[in-house]
Amino acid sequence: MTLWEAVAVLLAGFAGGALNTAVGSGTLVTFPVLLATGLPPVTATVSNALGLIPGSLSGAYAYRRELAGQRRLLLPLCASAAAGGLVGAGLLMVLPPGVFATVVPVLVGLALLLIAVQPLLTRALRGRLTRPGGGLPLRIGLGLASVYGGYFSAGQGILYVALSGALLDAPLQRINALKNVLVAQVNAVAAGFFLIAADIDWPAALLIAAGATAGAPFGARAAQLLRPVALRVLILTVGTAGLLHMTLS
Secondary structure (H helix, E strand, C coil), rough: HHHHHHHHHHHHHHHHHHHHHHHHCCCCHHHHHHHHHHCCCHHHHHHHHHHHHHHHHHHHHCHHHHHHHHHHHHHHHHHHHHHHHHHHHHHHHHHHCCCCCHHHHHHHHHHHHHHHHHHHHHHCCCCCCCCCCHHHHHHHHHHHHHHHHHHHCCCCHHHHHHHHHHHCCCCCCHHHHHHHHHHHHHHHHHHHHHHHCCCHHHHHHHHHHHHHHHHHHHHHHHHHHHCCCHHHHHHHHHHHHHHHHHHCC
């Protein structure tokens, strides 16, 4: 890796950490930059997952006020996310690289649709599927979304926000805080698997980690200043750009 490539990876980590904390989809910034430095796709994926963990933790800490009092809610959701992330990491090691090429845009597109209609959907489901803790439907949905997150994390946070917004009776800012913890959980579980089973480019992972750790608080602060409608519009804008990138590239 040249000096300029290292600088580009560091800056991509900063942008990815900020985006992940604010809306999700930071991998849509970091992953293409890692590929541009010459890393193979699988090595870029596992190095990126490992590098983004400190940024996710930094983002979760920046949202500590919104996370206060949510331990009982987080524990079962984290368990579901961890199980799904481990399955997804295993699939990355055994499946051909192009298996999810058609599935990923569909999942991200569905998540964006859910976010767009989330206020209407929550009102329609309130008292039916919507519960203070999300219930079994949310745990199953997050587990399945985490299979995708362990495999390839682009859009992972958007899926979490969409599912939680539809099935959890909580404000959007609190849901965003939960999302950051779940992303950190899945990335950590997947990275633990990758440490044993995959090749990691450590310079790239460390540069992503440094940039993401610095960028996450900026993303958290920006998101916390936004009203729910503005935050939803930002998530939809970033997610749509990521969806177009995945379908056209």
